[in-house]
Amino acid sequence: MWDGPTSELTYSGLRVVELAQDPQGEIVGKLLADQGADVVKVEPPGGSAGRRIGPWAQGHEGDPDHSLHFWTYNTGKRSVVVDTSTAEGRQERGALITDADVLITSAGPRDLEADGLDLHALVDELPHLIVLSVSPFGLTGPWAEWRSSDLVALAAGGILMSCGYDDHTIPPIRPGGNQAFQIAASFGHCGVLLALLERQATGLGQLVDVSMHEAVAVSGELANPYWFYPRVLLERQTCRHAQPSPTQPALFECADGVQVYFALILSDDRTWTTLVEWLTTLGLDLDLGGEEYLSLAYRQEHFSHIQTIMESFFLMQDSVTVYEEAQRRGLPIGPVFAPEQLLDDPHLRERGFFVPVAAGDGEPALFPGAPFRFSYGTGGPKAPPRLGADTAAVVSGLAAGEVAS
Structure with missing residues (x-):
């Protein structure tokens, strides 16, 4: 994974198969891809659900290759279209997984079963494989089959009650940026890296089960200690930390x-x-x-x-x-800056945080850079994949007994 002190610190040589259809899993794949991992995103015919979410770049309304939502979470990956409703498609997916170091999923147990995936069996059959599941409520428990969203996760995990304005006649306000998905992805990314470190010592992979609900529940900042100790609830306040009384x-x-x-x-x-x-x-x-x-x-x-x-x-x-x-x-x-004003922020400009990336029709678009930097070098976003652009190369690699890079 690291080529030594004379080269960039990257995940080069790490092969990842991403089956995730939701941001909490896609973000983990993006972070790995931006640092050099070979991330193969397996998409159904017609593309991942995120490709149908706007806004759209360069005036291409509804075009799956111009979804800004998809671009945000899928830089640097390769796209392979596989129809897992067929035996042939499942066989192709299985060959990809066999060759991978890491498998990323974001579905609940019932959807995984319907798609012919048994994560525990995969780890038993492929001892080297690290399987990351970043699902709404985890793979076990009474809520394991429930669906979720960023809003639902923030509400169920307690964070939403602290978000909003001094006027409590209106309900809490969901913050932007898919915060629940981002929190779950951070836990998932850490889980993968820890599992990779353990595999270096033992040679064995494992199943890493991350629950978005649990990740959000432990990220409530002041709300948890205020309730666990003095047993008081916080009051949400405009642009301020929620406190037991107004500030x-x-x-x-x-x-x-x-x-x-x-x-x-x-x-x-x-x-x-x-x-x-x-x-x-x-x-x-x-x-x-x-x-x-x-x-x-x-x-x-x-x-x-x-x-x-x-x-x-x-x-x-x-x-x-x-x-x-x-x-x-x-x-x-x-x-208090609006998001678009950050493009002119002199500090971010001096650090080269926003980088031009060829996307869509090949025209450069500014993307946020990597969230971390290393003294031996750093990765950064590369072009998001066009739908199915790498299917032929990857399938031919499977036929030849290797996954072509």
Whole structure:
């Protein structure tokens, strides 16, 4: 897996067969592929379900080779179309699995059985094989056959109750970015790497059973310890950590209409003193420089007055000025960017985070880079596969007794 200190740290030589039809499994395959693993994505006739999810690139509405959703989770893979409803298709799939180091699935037990897959039997028959199952509720238990989604997983795992706004007359709000799928994939990726390390010592593969429900349930941040110890529930709050009781607002609008986030921690005396010094330079300190405000209890009691002054303070300045001066003074203030604004972020640009990748019709599109970097080199996203583009090469490789790369 590692060619030595003179070359890039990659998963070169690692062969992965991905049967996953959902993001929680596809993301694991993507992470491995972006680091050099040969990931063969087995798709049914017509393509994976993700190819039918928009939005669509370059004006190709409904084209399975231009789904931005599919591109996001499938860079660097090869696409093989196999009809596993037929005996021939299942035989081809079996040959692929036999040759693989890792098999990735995302279906529940009933769907696996219907598709002719017995994961435990595969591990017994192929002792070298590492099988990763990243399913909604795991392979066992009373919910094992239940279906899920990102929204359902966040709700069932407890995270959703902490997401939303101060106005509790409206329900919780699901965060974007397929967070539940991402969390499950992170656990799945770690599970594969740990199993590979163990295989180096023992020569044996194993079945790694990851439940998205369990992965989300242990990722609830403050909600779990608050419930397990003082037995209190958190209240969701706009752009702030959920807490047992309301905390001060943290969003302020600047003169250019951009909002900034200010973690105004009243209990931190240094932050308070630095803030008052800054206010003084603009003549906005008013009474905040008084000795009574050196008391935390007094600051908390008069927070609404502080809040009013802070609103005026930010409205007098543009967000860039506020951000740069705050950083100079060591204050936790930063602009709230829209996702598209990240493309112009100078820090991300300097690090080369967004990279052009030929996709779809071969035109370059910007993709987020690898989430990790290594001192001996790093991988990155490569073109997502066109539907079935590698079927002929892989099938001919199977016929010749090897999987062509």
